[in-house]
Structures are given as structure tokens and as C-alpha cells.
Amino acid sequence: MKTLEDVLEEIRPAPDPDFVADMERRMRLGFPSRRKRRLPRLSFMSVRPVAVAAGTLLALLVTVSLIGGDDDSAPEPVTGESLSGRAAESAAIAPDTAVVDPAFPGRGAGIAPGAEVRRIERSAQLTLASDPDGFDALADAIFRTAARRDGFVLQSSFTQGENGASGGFFELRVPSAGLQAALNELSGLATVRARSESGTDITATFVSVRDRLRTAKALRTSLLRRLELAVTDSAVSALRRRLEIVGNRIAGLRNELRAARERTEYATVFVELVDEDAGVARGATDEALDDAVGSLEDVLSFVIRAAGIVLPLALAGILGWLAVARTRRRARERSLA
């Protein structure tokens, strides 16, 4: 008597011989797909490089668009309208003065092309490197140089510490005519680490102040004549009040003219003292370190921004894939219910 297990194995459905032969043939052919495909099938291996390149390009495009899309940092375009508006505002605040754009000193009052003598405001920056032990003597030499060149030290600061950074800063005024000689003498005091000079033509401003001063003087002369001819007390009082106003304006314009003249007659020289050892060695190291840190920050910034885009997409993709797989599994199991 056969057991139940024996019978269950006996009744196992056997494949039809024709089907067996068909499967044998397909196995030898490598199980070609029997489905008709509307589009030519691309293998994953051939598609993968294209997909990777496309994905990378898409991520780069999205990242660049996000990085470059910050409207808050976009510079405001400079237009003639904005410049003229700014100039008009300056004029409204100080109606008695010429309209001078602070960013372009020579433009608001014109460039005064007919002026015979150009008024140039000069300045120079000098960085001197020396042993900190010699800073005291160097500072004295700077003071002596300024005095010898008929100039003076407007302000100075000087630090010298055992462990801290040593250095000094001097702001000198020297006659513009002797600027080059003063710079050459100062350069001979220590090793020159940096030297630069700049000049700004303020002839237009100077001419404008001078012309307004002449006009004010002419007005005062006219008022004085009218005062001599005045017969009533009220007329005399009114003319005196106007003379007082014009007198104040003349005084102010004279001050402006004197200041402008001083700016052109005396050049400003900034002298900085630095430690020659720390300057060279630490400068190169600091520069390299700054470059490395900057590069690292750029890379990190890019990675963080890219991760901010890629990670949510990847997470959404994984969750979607899990949901689809779970739904399909449940649907399959339901078919057995």
C-alpha cells in the first residue's frame, strides 16, 4: 500500500513532450524573449554610462541654477537715472555747494578742461619690513624724514609685543612737490614690502569753489555800494543782514578753498611697519592655508547643495519603489486568497 506522500509525488503534473522540446530549443538559444517589443531594447550596460552622464548633468544644472538664482546678491545696475538721482539728492541736501558725486569727485563739477594749473591730490602707501627690535629706531627715522621734507606726522600707532604681532602705522603729510624724494628716503629706511601711489584730479572742485568765492565777493561789493546809497533805516538793516549772510558764505568758501589747496599742496603718505620674518614665512603659509580652506569650503558648499537636491529625490525614489514592491507583493498574495 502506497503512502499519501508517494501518491502526491506520482500525481505531479508532467510537461507535455512538445513543450519539453520547445523549452530545450529555447534553452539552447539562451531563452530569447518571446514578447514583441515596440522599441529596440537597450542593454543596461550600454545605457548606464548615458544615464550616469545625464543624471550628473541634471544635478549640475539644478545646483548651478540654485546657486546662481540668489536675486538678493545681484548687483544693482548703475544707470544714468540712478546717478543723476543721487546727484540731485546731494544737491538738495547742500544747495549752496556744487553737485559733486562722491564716487566720482571730478565728474559732478565737470573736469575743468581750461584750467591752466591742474590740482592733483596725491597719496602713497608704503609697507616697510624690518626686525621688530629695530622698530623704535625706524619710527624715529620716519619722524625725522617727515620733518626734513617740510612735512609732519599726522597720526601714528605703534605696537611691539613679545608674543603678539609687532607693527606700526604712520600717516604723514609732505609737500606734493617733494613726495618722490620723501618716498625714496623712506624706502631707504628698511626693506620695502609694498609701495603704491595714486592721484586724484580735483581741479574741477577747486575751480568751482574759487568761482563761487569770486561771485560771493562780487555780491558783497555790490551790497556795500547799495548800503552807501541807502536812505531809510529799514533798507540799511536789510542790506546789513544780507551782507552778514554773504560774509559767512565767503568765510565758508575760503575754508573750502584752503582745504582743497592743502589737499593738493600736501600729499598723504601711509607707512606701515611689519615684522620681516613673520611677514614672509607666515604670509606664504597663510596664503596656502587660506587657499586650501577656501577650496574646501567651495567643495563642501557644492556637496551640501547637491545633497540637498539628490538626497530627497533618492529618498522619494526609494520610498516609491518600496511602496510599489509592497503593493505588488500584497496583490500577488491576494490572488491566493
Added chain:
Amino acid sequence: MSGAIAEGIPGSFKRTDAAPSEAFEALYRRTFPRVYGYVATLLRDRAAAEEVAAQAFERAYRKRRTFRASRGSEEAWLFGIARNAALDELRRRKRRAVLEADPEDVHAAGTDEQVDGALRRETVRAALGRLAPRERELVALKFAGGLSNEEIGRVLGLSPSNAGTRLHRTLEKLRKDCDEDA
């Protein structure tokens, strides 16, 4: 790539290969009748069973790179693919057809022993048809597929002991049904 299929012949799973590797061919020859038997028992439709069995081997051949020996035997992996294909077919066609396998002719000429055997097989086949689909699948995996309890557990997502317990209960139920029928 790990596992016997992948390790059979190094590099033999390139898609450019015209013919299946020897390792996969060996798996095919070892399992084809059992896979067909399992699918046919589950679907109870000969034509559908042929279609699904063919699909299962096609899918297995295409996915042979994904086989991992650490996740179970080659048979469990292949029967898992066959099961999914069969369930997809069931779901698609809503097929609950009765067994179409040709019943044996119990009135055919033969000895008493042959007639008794045919009757016995017919009784078991009828009792099998009365089982719930999940129970019938367990029996199919065990006796048509020839899988161990551990492999059945892999295919169905059960522990080996749980698969064994369920199979034991199903066989007891089947045996009782057969006895009552007899």
C-alpha cells in the same frame, strides 16, 4: 557575484553569450520538471502552466546575475521567481480553473492492483483540489517541486519550522479527506 550559478563558469553570464552557461543549464535540467509540476498544481491549467514555466526560466536567466547564495539555494531562488510569475498569472486572469490534467481511466483494462492505484491517485487528486490555494501551494512546493522545508520557507517567507508545521497540518487534513472519500 556569488553562488553556484555565478561561480559555475567565471564570466559565463555575459549577456552577449548566445547560449546559457553550463551552470544555469544544469539548474534547468535539474529543476524544469519540478518547476512545471509546481506551477501546474498551483494554476491547474496546463496551457497557463507552460506559459508561466517558460516565463520563469526566462526571468531567471535574465536575472541570474542577481542570485546570491547567502539568501538561499538556487532552487529556492528559482521557485521564488516561478511563484511570482504564477501569482501574476493568477491575478491577471483571475483563474480559478479546476484541474485540467487528464484523469486516469480507472475503467481501463488492467490488474486489480493497477485499478486500485488509479483510484487512489484520483482520490488524492480530488482531495488536493479541495484544499485552499495556500495549502495546495505548500503541497505543490514539497511534492511537485521537491523542496526542503527550509527552501519552502525561503520561497514563502516563512521560517523552516513554521513551513514544516503548516505542511504537516495540511497533509493531515489531506489524509483525513482522502480517508473520508475512500
